[in-house]
Amino acid sequence: MARTTGSDGERTEAAVREAAVNLIARYGYEAMSMRQLAAEVGVQAAALYRYFPTKEDLLFTLMREHMEGLRAAWQHARPIDADPAEQLAAYVRNHIAFHIERRHATHVSNMELRSLSPDRLTQILRLRTAYEKELRTILREGAEAAIFSIEDTGLTAMALIQMMTGVIVWFRQGERLSVTEVTATYLSMTMRLVGARMDTYSAARPLDLQRTL
Amino acid sequence: MARTTGSDGERTEAAVREAAVNLIARYGYEAMSMRQLAAEVGVQAAALYRYFPTKEDLLFTLMREHMEGLRAAWQHARPIDADPAEQLAAYVRNHIAFHIERRHATHVSNMELRSLSPDRLTQILRLRTAYEKELRTILREGAEAAIFSIEDTGLTAMALIQMMTGVIVWFRQGERLSVTEVTATYLSMTMRLVGARMDTYSAARPLDLQRTL
DNA sequence: GCGATAATAAAACGAACGTTCAATTAATTC
DNA sequence: GAATTAATTGAACGTTCGTTTTATTATCGC
Numbered sequence: 202m203a204r205t206t207g208s209d210g211e212r213t214e215a216a217v218r219e220a221a222v223n224l225i226a227r228y229g230y231e232a233m234s235m236r237q238l239a240a241e242v243g244v245q246a247a248a249l250y251r252y253f254p255t256k257e258d259l260l261f262t263l264m265r266e267h268m269e270g271l272r273a274a275w276q277h278a279r280p281i282d283a284d285p286a287e288q289l290a291a292y293v294r295n296h297i298a299f300h301i302e303r304r305h306a307t308h309v310s311n312m313e314l315r316s317l318s319p320d321r322l323t324q325i326l327r328l329r330t331a332y333e334k335e336l337r338t339i340l341r342e343g344a345e346a347a348i349f350s351i352e353d354t355g356l357t358a359m360a361l362i363q364m365m366t367g368v369i370v371w372f373r374q375g376e377r378l379s380v381t382e383v384t385a386t387y388l389s390m391t392m393r394l395v396g397a398r399m400d401t402y403s404a405a406r407p408l409d410l411q412r413t414l
Numbered sequence: 415m416a417r418t419t420g421s422d423g424e425r426t427e428a429a430v431r432e433a434a435v436n437l438i439a440r441y442g443y444e445a446m447s448m449r450q451l452a453a454e455v456g457v458q459a460a461a462l463y464r465y466f467p468t469k470e471d472l473l474f475t476l477m478r479e480h481m482e483g484l485r486a487a488w489q490h491a492r493p494i495d496a497d498p499a500e501q502l503a504a505y506v507r508n509h510i511a512f513h514i515e516r517r518h519a520t521h522v523s524n525m526e527l528r529s530l531s532p533d534r535l536t537q538i539l540r541l542r543t544a545y546e547k548e549l550r551t552i553l554r555e556g557a558e559a560a561i562f563s564i565e566d567t568g569l570t571a572m573a574l575i576q577m578m579t580g581v582i583v584w585f586r587q588g589e590r591l592s593v594t595e596v597t598a599t600y601l602s603m604t605m606r607l608v609g610a611r612m613d614t615y616s617a618a619r620p621l622d623l624q625r626t627l
Numbered sequence: 628g629c630g631a632t633a634a635t636a637a638a639a640c641g642a643a644c645g646t647t648c649a650a651t652t653a654a655t656t657c
Numbered sequence: 658g659a660a661t662t663a664a665t666t667g668a669a670c671g672t673t674c675g676t677t678t679t680a681t682t683a684t685c686g687c
Contacts, residue, residue: 213634229528231444235675247677248635256675312525315442352599356591360603363580364573371572378569386565390573394607416651416665426664448645460647461665469645 214252216242221259226305230260230313260313261321267306268328274299275335285343286397292336293391296365297384304369311366333358340395350396361391427465429455434472439518443473443526473526474534480519481541487512488548498556499610505549506604509578510597517582524579546571553608563609574604 220241224233235256239246253259278295280287300307314322337358343349351357365387372383433454437446448469452459466472491508493500513520527535550571556562564570578600585596 227528229442229444231442232529234673236673244634245636246675247637250676251634315440316445352602353591356596356599357603359580359584360577360600363583364577367572367576367580370576378566383569386569387573389565390570390607393609394603396606416653416667418665419653447643449643457664458666459645460667463646464664 213242213244213248217249217252217259218263222263222305222309225260225263225313226308230256230309230316257316257318257321260309260316261325263306264310264313264317264325265328267303267310268325268332270303271299272328272332275332279335285339285346285348286392288339289336289343289349289391289395289397290388292339293361293365293388294384296362297368297387298380300366300369301372301374301380301383307366307369333362336361343395343397348398357395361394364390426455426457426461430462430465430472431476435476435518435522438473438476438526439521443469443522443529470529470531470534473522473529474538476519477523477526477530477538478541480516480523481538481545483516484512485541485545488545492548498552498559498561499605501552502549502556502562502604502608502610503601505552506574506578506601507597509575510581510600511593513579513582514585514587514593514596520579520582546575549574556608556610561611570608574607577603577607 217238221233221238224238224241228237235249236246239249242249249259253262275292275295278291280291283291310325314325317325337354340349340351340354340357344351344354368383368387372378374380378386430451434446434451437451437454441450448462449459452462455462462472466475488505488508491504493504496504523538527538530538550567553562553564553567553571557564557567581596581600585591587593591599
């Protein structure tokens with residue numbers, strides 16, 4: 202046997218990506234074998250090498266596209282000419298929505314960094330740092346405008362990102378809380394954490410969000 | 415050659431544990447080979463099996479002792495008959511101090527859970543849940559006493575733990591910030607996040623901490 | 628419908644893996 | 658100082674790994 206009836210390169214590659222994200226998220230990059238991945242796709246292991254020259258190339262591609270997707274989502278969601286508080290709110294909403302929607306890909310991008318070669322690791326970290334820098338900028342501008350009360354901008358940014366990304370560890374769709382509720386609560390926690398002036402965010406805003414989201 | 419001069423079981427086992435924590439933290443459990451571990455210790459791979467029957471037993475031992483150490487540290491550090499705010503402060507201080515001191519072991523316990531067999535995974539998660547439950551209790555009691563202002567106790571507990579544990583991702587001893595400074599900032603962020611009454615924590619307390627820590 | 632090309636299968640490669648076993652030597656006990 | 662026990666080596670086992678090679682079939686352009 203060789204080429205199978207109905208086979209299609211694009212479809213196969215997409216299936217490989219999706220299966221890889223799920224398998225790596227579940228078992229880890231090292232623990233996932235190329236044969237296991239091939240079986241999940243319904244193909245022989247050798248066929249994978251038509252789309253990705255090595256296993257690490259596959260991992261790198263998944264990570265890079267995830268990070269680029271995150272930046273793109275934020276570029277699209279960011280409000281222009283908004284005050285820091287509104288920008289921060291948009292950042293939180295976008296971050297949580299993006300990560301809940303791509304739980305598995307996030308797991309891969311966060312946990313498998315050590316499996317990348319040094320220069321590829323650098324590339325991914327560069328993307329991540331650029332994204333995080335945007336949060337630091339918002340926090341700094343808010344602090345300078347005396348809208349936020351922040352002791353250390355860099356430290357606060359890291360704390361916020363860890364807190365928000367952590368949602369994917371425990372959050373499951375269809376359980377006790379909806380995405381909207383979780384986002385609203387995280388928004389008010391964020392605003393209190395940065396000492397935002399208007400405590401409107403902890404009371405009034407969550408209702409507003411029903412429409413915004 | 416066989417037994418080497420000066421060889422000592424206890425010393426070797428301790429060396430294996432330490433090397434294993436470092437190697438697993440750096441390369442991951444699956445990526446670390448028993449031969450690599452043995453070489454780090456200065457011994458042949460077969461010698462490892464005198465101390466740990468399988469590779470997974472080694473991983474499980476490291477994790478269990480880490481989690482038990484965490485609970486023990488908290489049992490020792492927890493204040494009795496203190497108000498919720500002081501208890502929460504003690505929890506934050508203990509959590510950050512413990513995790514910064516054992517960065518590598520924490521990485522292992524958090525990232526390699528998927529390499530455990532189902533029932534061992536359950537055991538570790540049970541320990542972790544018990545530890546997290548103590549934070550939820552503090553938060554609930556503080557909320558009931560109207561000392562804290564919390565929308566969702568469980569969600570807030572998870573957010574706080576993710577935020578605090580995240581310190582190990584970026585914090586390095588001897589760089590810009592000291593452990594004391596980081597802890598003080600995280601304490602004030604925590605107190606604001608839970609809406610603690612006395613904003614003494616965000617201003618006055620950090621100075622107090624120099625003595626407390 | 629025929630040639631070119633895209634997509635896959637099947638088999639094989641050497642290397643590395645976790646683990647076991649028998650042999651051997653150091654330390655301890657009596 | 659002989660017997661016992663503790664600690665380790667070195668070699669080997671079968672398995673699985675990522676990857677390569679070669680052959681074969683489906684699809685598409687003309």
